[in-house]
Amino acid sequence: MDAKTIYAVVDLETTSNQNQAGRxxxxxxxxxxxxKIINHFSTLVNPGQSIPIGIQKLTHINDAMVKKxxxxxxxxxxxxxxxxxxxxxxxNVNFDLPFLNAEFERVGLTPLTNLALDxxxxxxxLWPTxxxxxxxxxxxxxxIDHLNPHRADxxxxxxxxLLIAAQRKALGLPMITLQQLNDLPLALPRETKQIFAWALAENRRHxxxxANNxxxxxxxxxxxxxxPSAYKQHQPELHYPKKEEEQKTLLAPDLDYRHQQAxxxxxxxxxxxxxxDLSTNPGENAMVVEAPTGMGKTLGYLVPLAYLALQQGRQVVLSVPTKALQKQVNTTINQTLKSLLPFEVRGVQLKGQQNYLNLQSFKRSLVRDEGSIAMQFVKAQILVWLTETLTGDFDELNLNNVSPDFLRQLTQTANNPEASKFYQHEFVHRQLILSSQATFLVVNHAYLTRQINQITQQEKKPFLVIDEAQNLPDVVLQHSRHQVNWSSLIAQTELLQHSLTTNKNNDLQLILERLPKGHQLEKNFIESFAQLLIHLTNIQQSLYRQFILSVKMPATVGKDEYLVTSDNLTRFWVEHQNDFxxxxxxxxTLQVxxxxMMEAFIQVGTPFSISERQSLADFRYxxxxxxxxxxxxxxxQDSMIDYAETSVFWLTDYHGQNGPSIQLTGALLHTKDYFKNNLYPSFLPPLMIGATLFNSAKSTYLYTRLNLDAKTAQVEKFKESFNWSKQAEMLLIEDGVVPSAPDYGNYLAKQILAILGKLSKNTLVLFTSLELMDRVYRLVTENKIYHESKMTVLAQGxxxxxxxxxxxxxxEKELMVFGALSFWEGIDLPKQQLELLILTRLPFEQPDTILQKVEEQQFTAxxxxxxxxxxxxxxxxxLRQGVGRLIRSDQDYGAIVILDSRIVHKQYGKTMLKMLPDELPSQVIPASQMVEQLVHFFxxxxxDNKDKE
Known part of the structure; x- marks a missing residue:
């Protein structure tokens, strides 16, 4: 490739992704x-077959357009x-080129043999983030201008x-980076890697x-x-702007004064x-604030805490549910808050060491060939990323098909870090420097509950803010769950054993034959696998005999769950200590x-084929x-000792397989005293804040789950910020099919199709079951009404x-999205991005799980x-979180439909409705009037919008 090379950038629109069936x-x-783009060619083509409805909706190319x-x-x-x-x-050259060549061959032309790039x-x-x-x-x-996506021209x-941008990006990389990219055994589609060889040659020529940075x-x-340079943190004489005029001056000119925020x-x-004046007893004197969306709660707590932090010489630890929100809040601190205040503040994100690249470990990995195509690809991405990142945080990267074990290797600290040339450059070291000078330490709930000791070694107790505090107990419970699937372990061990004992000509065997001491390594593996199978089988059979076989249950399809008490599991562990x-x-021994084996593989100079390297990667994985x-x-073992009273253990027996198929699971049942013992002692009394904290006016549910003393807590509930009476309407369907009925899916599909036939508003349909969602999706997308509508239906997964x-x-517009439980919260779709919200079912948890049964027993007792x-x-x-997805700004408007008739007829439905915004207009109507009411509302x-214009 040189300056005279012509690149033909091709795009096809086809009737199918399969070149055997599509045209x-x-x-x-x-x-x-x-x-430079020097020329272009484009034409519609008559495919000689009808265009599927899904392709028409995606490309906006229909049969009439291609007929002539x-x-x-x-x-x-x-x-x-x-x-x-x-x-x-x-x-995606491996789609377009084979498809085009298949068409060339079909009409009697030779396939193209050009060099090809992806x-x-x-x-x-080149853009790893x-x-x-x-x-x-x-x-x-x-x-880049791209006016009509999914149209070939x-x-x-x-x-x-994009190709031009990629060439320029490659040319701008440091020569050492280009050299390393060329040295890596990269397996890229076709001749794509030649771009880096071309860029390196150009850099050597000129x-x-x-670059200075x-x-x-x-x-x-x-x-x-x-x-960063040090700054004065403790300023007790600093005046906090409490009065309205002072706050207006502080917020001006970029932000408006809001009474509720003030x-x-x-x-x-x-x-x-x-x-x-605050209590030192964990859980007492907490501040609990329910602050609805739109009132500016983030700045509402950042501003006063910034003043308090400097006046008292304390840091603020601020915990949020997700890493995405962690990044968002940290940006608000370092941009918006910093521009407002008359003094300097700094926010730093803190994550566990496993989130940060270790430079010495990565440098060592560059000379190792692990036998994995995916790992070499990640190394290439990291080489480019290192020229851009200041944090070394893996969350910045967009990585696919990467083994967590490989990433863990890249985060490991060296045995003698002080001897490393990267000692003063490691990213974890950078974070410690930044955090020592920060006002706000922004963490996520998982980090807060797992690595609290890393952020509380301070002279003065920090402030603690838990944003979206209702999520914190669930994070603890989810993290506590641990399981061993004995059947899966046995199957994996058998698979590894067979790979060394059955087919003697497979790739793994060929590799071992070429390694020094390969036969001894093979012998060690086979012996270890054989012994491991004996002990794993003993454990599984003993679990089955002791806890399942003795319990008489009718034969069922699927799975059964059996509760195992902590005492019985401890006794079993002791009795089978030899096996464990x-x-x-x-x-x-296997890991050694x-x-x-990997050290020997690296030392062999003879190159291995892609197939051999992939087989080795699979074996290693x-x-x-x-x-x-x-x-x-x-x-x-730790759970049985440390959390015996609050832990639950159970066995799952999966049917339909030969012999026992057993999984052992353990988890915390609830968070009783967890926060009192493990979190609150390290901080001042916490500030708990969120948009939906309370489930009723008098319930103690929140206080119980968060170990808070309700009597000493200062509780503040703020009114809704949006004008729900003018921005929204809720329709409650009174004659809907009962959710437990067999034909509930048909009922949902019928109502959704009725909406698709008359409306083309961006819509979110919330489900509580993936199985039900899949069924309704099939019913809707296979229906003629959908084919004739303007809307495109998408489903999660x-x-x-x-x-x-x-x-x-x-x-995009004219989309209807089916989403399951993760779509019920944490989604921000303002204005026309979301105008219609449909709730298919009240979001009760799926009944009859072991955890629910044990919890129910305790409540009953x-x-x-x-x-x-x-x-x-x-x-x-x-439910409150789901309804909150609709109205996200003052300019939003939209409708809510609840298809579950229990919201109308059950007493608990009335209780749930009381916790929705007071001003939200609602109508109880039959299903036959739903579409008419929605059309009228929009x-x-x-x-109204035209009148405003």
């Missing part, structure tokens, strides 16, 4: 030379001539611009000085880091300004043997996966993952109602 219906080519267009054989000769003597480029792989390496590598998302992030031009340390090009600021300041000890010892069992077994679907909702003290509060909070909103 091309549009083809476009953008020709690039010397980093040329067939592929009419343009094939011209297209084939255009593409000869070019470098073929596509966004812009997906290039983008993944991009949120998505879909063409539409990439062009948006890079500022627009896509080809956009991909051409050497460029290293970079430095080279032990042959790694890194983004330069400078420690009241929140003052309440927080007043509560914490005299810390000597042998399992741990054998797994450790695997390390010896399974051995390391089995190795994780040691930690889980230790967790079981079917049409893509959550982030992919949300991105489409944010950028204490003469309390399990439903009213646990089930209903959880569902009410979830017509009226459209008229």
């Amino acid at each position: 091309i219906m549009q083809v476009a080519v953008a020709f690039v030379r010397n980093q 267009m040329p067939y592929f054989e009419d343009v094939a000769q011209t297209l084939h001539a255009m593409l000869s003597e070019t470098v073929f480029v596509a966004h 812009t997906v792989a290039l983008a993944q390496i 991009a949120s998505s590598y879909r063409l539409g998302d990439l062009t948006q992030q890079l500022g 627009s896509d080809a031009k956009a991909t051409g611009e 050497p460029q000085p290293l 970079l430095e080279v340390v032990d042959r790694l090009a890194l983004r330069r880091f400078s420690a 009241r929140l600021m003052n309440k927080i300041y007043e509560h914490y300004c005299r810390t000597d 000890s042998q399992v741990k010892q054998l797994i450790q 043997t695997l390390n010896e 399974l051995v390391e996966k089995i190795g994780q069992t040691i930690n889980t077994l230790q967790t079981f 079917i049409s893509g993952n959550k982030s992919k679907i949300l991105k489409r909702l944010q950028n 204490s003469k309390q109602s399990f439903f009213h003290q646990s089930t209903l509060p959880k569902a009410t909070l979830k 017509d009226q909103q459209d008229l």
Whole structure:
């Protein structure tokens, strides 16, 4: 490749993703030379078959548009001539090139044998922090014009611009980085790797000085880091602006004064300004604030705490539910808050060491060939990322198909870190420097509950803010769950054993034959696998005989769960101590043997094939996966000792397999005294804040779960910020089918199809069951009404993952999205991104789990109602969160439909409705009137909006 090379950037729109069944219906080519688009070609093509409805909705190409267009054989000769003597480029070249070649061969032409490049792989390496590598998302992030996504002419031009951007990005990389990219045994699609060889040759021909913001340390090009200068933190004379005029002056000119936000600021300041008056007993004197969406709660607590932190010389530890929100709040501190205040504040994100790249470990990995294509690809991404990142936080990267074990290796601290050339450059070290100078330490709930000791070693107790505090207990309970699937362990061990004892000509055998002491390594593996199988089988059979076989239950399809008391499990552990000890010892032996095998593999100079390297990676992955069992077994032992009274253990017996199929699970049942003992002693009394904390006016549910003393807590509840009476309407369907009925899915599909036939508003349909969601999705998308509508229906897990679907909702119109429980909270879709919210079922947890049964037994024993003290509060909070997805700003408007008729007819439904916004208008109507009411509501909103204009 040189300055004269012509790149033919091709995009196809096809009737199917399979070239055996599909045909091309549009083809476009953008020709690039010397980093400029010099020509283009595009035509619609008559595919000779009908275009599927899903393809029509995606591409907006229908049968009528292609009816009079040329067939592929009419343009094939011209297209084939255009593409000869070019470098073929596509966004996913392994789709476009084989598909096009299949069409060429079908009409009697020879397939193309051009050099070929893939812009997906290039983008993944050159922009490793991009949120998505879909063409539409990439062009948006890079500022490339892309007017008609999923149309070949627009896509080809956009991909051409993307290729040019990639070439320029590669040319701008440091020479040492380009050299390392070329040295890596990368297996990229077709000849894509040649871009890095071309960029390196160009750099050698025209050497460029290293950029000022970079430095080279032990042959790694890194983004330069400078420690922040110290600043005065303790300023007791600092005046807090409590009065309205003072706060207006503080917020001006960029932010408006909000009465409720100002009241929140003052309440927080007043509560914490005299810390000597606050109790030192864990759980007492907490401040609990329910602050609805739209009132500006984040700045509402940041401003007073910034003043308090400097006046008292304390840090603020601020915990949020997710890493995404952690990043968002930290940005608010370092940009918005910092620009408001008359003094300096700093926010720093803190995460566990496993989140940060260790430079010495990564440097060592560059000379290791683990036999994995995916691992080498990640190394390439990291090489580029190091020229950009200041944090080394893996969450910045967009990584796919990466083994967690490999990432853990890249985060391990060296045995003698002070001797490393990277000692003063390691990212964990940088975070410690930054955190020591920070006002706010922003963490997520998982970090707060697991690594509290790393952030509380301070002279004065820090302030503690728990944002969206209702989520904190669930994080603790989820983290406490640990399980060992004995059947899966046995199957994995048998698979590894067979890979060494059955087919003597497989890739793994061929590798071992070429390794020094390979036969001894093979013998060690086989002996360890054989012994491990004996002890794993003994444990599983003993569990089955002792805890399952003795319990008489009718034969069922699926699975059965059996409660195991802590005392009985402890006794079983002691009785079978030899088996458990042998399992741990054998797994450790396997890990030692695997390390010896990998060292020998690295030392062999002869290159291995891609197939051999992948077989080795698969073998290594399974051995390391089995190795994780040691930690889980230790967790079981700790739980039986440290949390015997609050832990629950159970066995799951899966049917339909030969012999026992057993899984052992353990988890905390509740958070009783957990926070009192493990969290609160390290801080001042906490500030608990969130948009939906309470499930009823008098319930103690929140205080119980968070170990708070309700009598001493200062509770503040703020009114709704939005004008629900004008912005929204809720329809409650009174004659809906009962959710437990067999035909409930048909009922839901019928109502959704009725809406699709008349409305084309962005819609979110919330489900509580993936199984029900899948069934309704099939019923809807196979129906004629859907085919004739303007809307496109997407479903979580079917049409893509959550982030992919949300991105489409944010950028496209006429979408209906089916989402399960993770869609009920933490989603922000303002204005036309979401206008209609449909709740298919009240969000009660699925009944009859072991945890629910044990919890219910405890409530019954204490003469309390399990439903009213646990089930209903959880569902009410979830309902409030779901309804809160609709109105996110003053400019929003939309409708809510609840299809579950229990909200109308059950007494608990009335209780749940009382916790929704007071001003939210609601109507109880039959299903037959639903669409008419929705059309009327949106017509009226459209008229009101026109009047405002």
